Amino acid sequence: MSDYHIPVLLKESIDALNIRDHGIYVDTTLGGGGHTRAILERNETITVVSFDRDEDAIKQTASLQKEFSERLIIIRDNFANLRTGLALNRIKHIDGILFDLGVSSHQINSFERGFSFIYDTDLDMRMDQSAELTAFDVINKFPFEKLISIFYEYGEEKESGRIANAIVKNREIKEIGTTTELAEIIDRTVFSKQKIKAKARIFQAIRIFLNNELESLKIALEDSVKILHPSGRIAVISYHSLEDRIVKKFFKNEAIDCICPPDLLKCGCDKISTLKIISKKPILPTSTEISQNNRARSAKLRIAEKKEIL
Ligand SMILES: C[S@@+](CC[C@H](N)C(=O)[O-])C[C@H]1O[C@@H](n2cnc3c(N)ncnc32)[C@H](O)[C@@H]1O
Structure with missing residues (x-):
């Protein structure tokens, strides 16, 4: 297991993607590459595109890039720019997308980054060192x-x-x-x-x-729905209630057909649902995982699937 970051809810999140042959999968949060590697290893016919805005994450996954050079594309950017990043690689549609939000253990433990009050260092906290x-x-x-x-x-x-x-x-x-x-x-x-x-x-x-974290998440969730193939999955691991609330609300809103007031006799909003919620309740780590990785204690995984839109 990497010192950089121990992946959280690893099996659960990869299972959530329901990986299909020859698909294109996006890992929006490369970090130490734990989830990216697991997606690549799950099926040797698929391609993975992984994003991270942190230069450290990109550098330290050099061996992963080398090992899977034919099937892995790495993009250093905010995942809010998901569609642009994919378009630059001539990708219009994808088959699944994973978000493992927040900061990596490496970022927290790199004292000079200033994410933790435990270390005495400059006030920095940028995920993207060029910001x-x-x-x-x-x-x-x-x-x-x-x-x-x-x-x-x-x-x-x-x-x-x-x-x-x-x-x-x-x-x-x-x-x-x-x-x-x-x-x-x-x-x-x-x-x-x-x-x-x-x-x-x-x-x-x-x-x-x-780091504009919540706005980036909202943008990327909206864009994910637009580019997912029918039956493609969105899996999101969040670590605090602000993130989880956004994901829950977004999935719920995308899963309903009509948002007209209940007293209206005929629907006038013409809204059609785009997602089916797969995880009615969030999936949580087991006590064994939490005992091995304290960072997992606050994790919640939510999953939704793109509907066939007729
Ligand atoms: C929890 S870690 C991911 C760990 C990874 N799943 C693994 O197994 O090693 C989150 C990573 O996402 C990156 N990140 C967070 N928000 C981002 C954003 N809006 N755009 C791109 N990368 C982001 C962080 O820089 C960090 O490296």
Whole structure:
């Protein structure tokens, strides 16, 4: 198993794709390549296109690229640009798509990336190292109200106002340059029982905002439906409720035919369903998997299938 990242719900997610001979499958989140490898190994007639916006992920899968050079295409880009990336490789339709959202263990454990408050390092948190905006900019330059809305919306942090206020007061005296400085401000602001959770929520909020994670997911889900062949599957592994809510809502909305108010006698919306939900309830890791890989503890897998649209 790779030190880079242990794949989560591996068998469940590959089974979810219902892989068919000669199909084209997309892994939107290459990471350490665990899922990509498993998809490729499941059927030797298929092609896999894998995306990642992180240069480290692309570099460290060099041996995978070499081993499967005839059947693996790797694209360094945001999966929000799914259709463009595929079109550049002359691919219009696909047979299945997998999302394994969030950050890899490698990203969290690379202290210089600034994703974790455990390490003392610069405030960075970019998944794509070529992006201009960093966590430093957010913390030191964004207005008070914007900080509150980021912490509240993406971290669901009740103390967002007090934390934003403390950040603004501190940065008036001196720039907040490191993860430890930010973590200490949060520690001094919230009550003792909440300190670790508050730091986790604030760091998560900055990361999600900075990397535009939820918007990218919404765009890619919509585009997936447009390019999937009938019976093609979408499988999404999420790690927190903000992501899972988007997936659940999207699948539900795509699986219903009419969205007219119930008191309307005749349907006027002309909406037709595009997906069939395969997993009525999310698939969760077993206790054995969680005991072997703590990162799996919050994972949820949801699956939907493209319908034949007549
Ligand atoms: C949880 S890891 C994937 C791990 C992978 N499934 C494996 O088995 O090793 C998520 C990866 O997706 C990438 N990622 C997250 N959001 C992305 C996006 N919007 N576009 C492209 N890559 C993204 C991250 O850089 C990270 O490498």
